[in-house]
Amino acid sequence: MGSLLGSMAIATGALEAEQGALDATSNNVANVNTPDYSRQQVILSENAPIVIGNVSFGTGVSLQQLQSVRDPILQMRIAEETQAQGQLNAYVSQMQQTQVQFSSTGGNDIGTQISKFFASLQQLSTNPSDSSLRQAVLTAAQNVANAFNSTARNLNQQESSLNSNVTQDVQQINTLTAQIAGLNQQISSLQDVGQGAGALIDQRDAAINQLSGLIDVSEIQSDGTGLTLTTSNGSPLVTGGQSFALSTQADASGTQQVYSGTNDITDQIVSGDLGGVIQARDQTIPGLLSSLDTLAGGLADGLNAANQQGFDLNGNAGGNLFVPPPANDQGAAVNMAVAITDPSLIAASSDGTPGSNGNVANLSAVANQSISGGGTPSQYYGNIVFQVGNDVSNSTAELTAAQSILQQLQDQRGSISGVSLNEEAANMVQFQQAFDAAAQIVTTVNAMLYTVINMGTLTNP
Amino acid sequence: MSATRVNPYPLPDLLAALEQVQAREQNDATEIATGSSINFPSDDPTGAAQLSELTDESTQVDSFQQSVGSVNSLLSTADSTLNSVIAALQTAITAGTEGANGTLSDSDRANVAAQVRGIQSQLLSLANTSYQGQYIFAGTANVQPFVADANSPSSVTYNGNADSNEVTIGNGYQLQVNLPGSQIFTAAGGNVFQSIQDLITALENNTNIGNAVTEVDNAYNSVNAQRVFYGNGISQLTSQSTYLNTEKLDLTQQANTVGGADLAAVASQLANDETALNATVEAIAKIPQNSLFDYLK
Numbered sequence: 001m002g003s004l005l006g007s008m009a010i011a012t013g014a015l016e017a018e019q020g021a022l023d024a025t026s027n028n029v030a031n032v033n034t035p036d037y038s039r040q041q042v043i044l045s046e047n048a049p050i051v052i053g054n055v056s057f058g059t060g061v062s063l064q065q066l067q068s069v070r071d072p073i074l075q076m077r078i079a080e081e082t083q084a085q086g087q088l089n090a091y092v093s094q095m096q097q098t099q100v101q102f103s104s105t106g107g108n109d110i111g112t113q114i115s116k117f118f119a120s121l122q123q124l125s126t127n128p129s130d131s132s133l134r135q136a137v138l139t140a141a142q143n144v145a146n147a148f149n150s151t152a153r154n155l156n157q158q159e160s161s162l163n164s165n166v167t168q169d170v171q172q173i174n175t176l177t178a179q180i181a182g183l184n185q186q187i188s189s190l191q192d193v194g195q196g197a198g199a200l201i202d203q204r205d206a207a208i209n210q211l212s213g214l215i216d217v218s219e220i221q222s223d224g225t226g227l228t229l230t231t232s233n234g235s236p237l238v239t240g241g242q243s244f245a246l247s248t249q250a251d252a253s254g255t256q257q258v259y260s261g262t263n264d265i266t267d268q269i270v271s272g273d274l275g276g277v278i279q280a281r282d283q284t285i286p287g288l289l290s291s292l293d294t295l296a297g298g299l300a301d302g303l304n305a306a307n308q309q310g311f312d313l314n315g316n317a318g319g320n321l322f323v324p325p326p327a328n329d330q331g332a333a334v335n336m337a338v339a340i341t342d343p344s345l346i347a348a349s350s351d352g353t354p355g356s357n358g359n360v361a362n363l364s365a366v367a368n369q370s371i372s373g374g375g376t377p378s379q380y381y382g383n384i385v386f387q388v389g390n391d392v393s394n395s396t397a398e399l400t401a402a403q404s405i406l407q408q409l410q411d412q413r414g415s416i417s418g419v420s421l422n423e424e425a426a427n428m429v430q431f432q433q434a435f436d437a438a439a440q441i442v443t444t445v446n447a448m449l450y451t452v453i454n455m456g457t458l459t460n461p
Numbered sequence: 462m463s464a465t466r467v468n469p470y471p472l473p474d475l476l477a478a479l480e481q482v483q484a485r486e487q488n489d490a491t492e493i494a495t496g497s498s499i500n501f502p503s504d505d506p507t508g509a510a511q512l513s514e515l516t517d518e519s520t521q522v523d524s525f526q527q528s529v530g531s532v533n534s535l536l537s538t539a540d541s542t543l544n545s546v547i548a549a550l551q552t553a554i555t556a557g558t559e560g561a562n563g564t565l566s567d568s569d570r571a572n573v574a575a576q577v578r579g580i581q582s583q584l585l586s587l588a589n590t591s592y593q594g595q596y597i598f599a600g601t602a603n604v605q606p607f608v609a610d611a612n613s614p615s616s617v618t619y620n621g622n623a624d625s626n627e628v629t630i631g632n633g634y635q636l637q638v639n640l641p642g643s644q645i646f647t648a649a650g651g652n653v654f655q656s657i658q659d660l661i662t663a664l665e666n667n668t669n670i671g672n673a674v675t676e677v678d679n680a681y682n683s684v685n686a687q688r689v690f691y692g693n694g695i696s697q698l699t700s701q702s703t704y705l706n707t708e709k710l711d712l713t714q715q716a717n718t719v720g721g722a723d724l725a726a727v728a729s730q731l732a733n734d735e736t737a738l739n740a741t742v743e744a745i746a747k748i749p750q751n752s753l754f755d756y757l758k
Contacts, residue, residue: 123531383510388503414468424754
C-alpha cells in the first residue's frame with residue numbers, strides 16, 4: 001500500500017523534473033540564434049517501482065538528462081562538404097585574379113600584341129627601307145615582349161603572395177587543432193563522470209567545421225581516446241587531448257612547404273582553403289607560366305632564326321631580333337626582351353639590297369609556324385585562354401554545386417538540431433501544465449496529511 | 462517526435478538565392494555595358510579562345526587591307542609615270558618623223574634634236590621617280606637607278622638591280638609589286654634611252670633618221686607592253702580589296718556571334734532577374750515574425 005509521504009515524494013520529484021525540463025526549454029530559446037547550437041531534448045524516465053505485497057507502486061519521474069539533438073554522420077558530411085567548398089572557394093577566387101591577365105578587353109593582352117607585331121611586319125613589306133615602318137616593327141616587338149613580361153610577372157607575384165596565404169592558413173589550422181584538443185579533454189572528463197557535454201560538443205563541431213574550411217580532415221571517433229583528426233593522407237592533427245601543429249618551411253625557391261613533423265605533406269593537401277591555395281600556387285599558375293614560356297621561347301627562336309636568314313638595311317647578315325631564350329625556355333616569358341634598338345637591323349632584305357623585302361616573308365611565316373606542336377602562336381595563345389577560362393568556369397560550377405549541397409546539409413542539420421520557437425512554446429506549456437498538476441498534488445496530499453494528522457483529535461463540543 | 466521537423470531557419474537559403482540573383486544581374490549589366498558576352502575567359506572558354514583567334518585573323522585582314530592600299534598607291538604612281546613615259550615617246554616619234562622630212566633646214570632639224578634632248582632628260586627624271594623614299598624602277602636596290610653617263614652609248618647607266626619584291630595581300634596570295642627599271646627602260650629590242658640617244662645622233666647628223674624613229678617606236682611598244690603589268694596589278698588589288706572587305710565583315714559577324722551580347726535577350730533576362738530579386742526580397746520579408754509564444758497569454 002502506498003503512503004501519503006510517498007505520494008508527496010513523487011509529486012516533489014515531478015516538480016523538480018518539470019522544472020529541469022523548463023530549464024532546457026529556456027536554454028533552447030536563449031540560443032535560438034546561436035550558430036552551431038544543437039537544441040536540447042529532455043529525457044524523462046520512469047523511476048523503478050517498489051513492490052509492496054502484490055502491488056507494484058510507481059515512484060514517479062526523474063530527469064535522466066538533457067540531450068543535445070545532433071546527427072554525427074550529418075556533422076561529418078557537413079565537414080566534408082565544407083572542405084570541398086573551402087578548396088573551390090580559394091581556388092576560384094585566385095583563378096579569377098589570374099584570368100584577368102588573359103582577358104582581351106583592354107587590348108593589351110599577349111594575343112593582341114602578337115597579332116599587331118605580325119601586322120607591322122606586313123606593312124614593312126610594302127616599303128622595306130622606310131625607317132618609320134621599321135621603327136613600327138621594333139615598337140611592336142617591344143610591346144610583345146612587354147605583354148609577356150607583365151603577364152608572367154603578375155603570375156609570379158600571385159604565386160609568391162600565395163605563400164603568405166599558406167602560412168596564414170597553417171597558423172589558423174594550428175590554433176584550431178589546439179582548441180579542439182582542449183575541448184576533447186574537457187568533453188572526455190565530463191563524459192567520464194557521466195555528464196552531458198552538449199555545449200562543448202557544439203563548440204567542437206564548430207571548430208571542426210572551421211578547420212574543414214582550411215584543410216582536409218578525416219574524423220575518427222573512438223571510445224577510448226575520444227576524437228582523432230587526421231589529414232586525408234593520415235598525418236595526425238588531433239589525437240584525443242593532444243594536437244599536432246603543422247609547420248611551414250620555405251624551400252630553395254622560396255615556396256612555403258607544409259610539414260607535419262618532418263614530413264613534407266604539401267602535395268597531399270587537396271581540400272580546404274589550403275588545398276585550393278596550393279593547387280593554384282603549385283599546379284595551375286606554374287602550368288600557365290610554363291605555357292607562356294614555351295610560347296615566348298618559340299616565338300623568339302622562330303623570329304631570330306628568320307631574321308638571321310636575311311640582311312639588314314646596311315646589307316649585313318641579320319642577327320637576333322630578340323634576346324635568345326634559354327634552351328629549356330624557363331623564364332622565357334618574364335625575361336623576353338628585344339635584342340636590337342636600331343631599326344635598320346631588322347633583316348627585311350633577302351639579298352642584301354636595301355629595297356628587298358624578301359626576308360619579311362620568312363619573318364611573317366613564323367605566324368604560321370607551330371609552337372612545340374601546339375598550333376600557330378595565335379592558336380597556342382588561344383588555347384591558353386581556353387584553359388584558364390575553362391578552369392575558372394568549371395571550378396565555379398563546382399563551387400556553386402558544393403555551396404548548394406552544403407546549404408542542403410545545413411538545412412538538414414537545422415531540421416534536426418535547430419531550435420523551433422513554436423516547439424519550445426508548446427513544450428513550455430506542456431511542462432508548465434505538468435508542473436501545475438504536480439503542485440496541485442502536493443497541495444492535495446498536504447491537505448490529506450493534515451486530515452490524517454488531525455485524525456482522532458476531539459472536536460470542540 | 463511524430464511530425465517531420467523542418468529547418469526553422471530558412472533565412473540562409475533565401476539570402477543565398479538573393480546573392481545568386483544579384484550576381485546574375487551584375488553579369489547582365491556588364492554585358493549590356495560592354496556589349497560583349499565574354500568579358501572574362503570563364504564567361505565562355507571556347508568562345509574566348511575563338512575570339513582570340515578571330516581577333517588575330519581580323520588584325521591580319523586589316524593589315525592586308527592596309528598593304529593593298531600602300532601597294533595600290535605604289536602601282537598607281539608607277540602606272541601614271543609610265544603613262545608619261547609613253548606620252549614622251551609619242552612626242553619623240555612625232556618629232557623624229559618631222560625631222561625625217563627631207564625639206565627641213567639644218568637649223569630646223571637642230572631645233573627638233575634639241576626638243577628630243579629635252580624629252581631625253583624628261584625620261585631620265587621619270588625613270589628616277591620615287592614613291593615615299595623608294596625608287597620605283599630600281600629593282601630592290603633602292604638607289605637612284607638611272608644616272609646620266611656621257612660615256613655610255615645609251616647616255617645612261619643603270620645602277621638598280623634586276624630583282625623585284627612581292628607583298629602578301631592575302632593568305633598565301635603574293636603580288637609582285639615592281640618591275641626592275643632595266644626591264645622597262647633598257648630592255649633589248651626596246652631600249653628607251655638607247656633609242657632616244659640614237660634619234661638625237663641621227664637628227665644631228667641627218668643620217669638614218671627613219672631607222673632611229675622605228676627604234677623609238679619599238680621602245681614605245683615595249684614600254685606599253687610592260688605597263689600592262691601595273692594595270693593588272695591594280696585590278697588585282699581592287700578585287701582583293703573587295704574580297705578583304707567581305708572577309709573582314711564576315712570575321713566581325715563571327716566575332717559578334719561568338720562574343721557579342723544579345724542585347725534584347727540580356728535586357729529581358731535582366732528584367733526577369735529583377736522580378737526574381739523582388740520576389741525573393743518579398744519572401745524574406747514574409748518569413749513569419751510570430752511564433753506560438755506570441756499567442757500564449
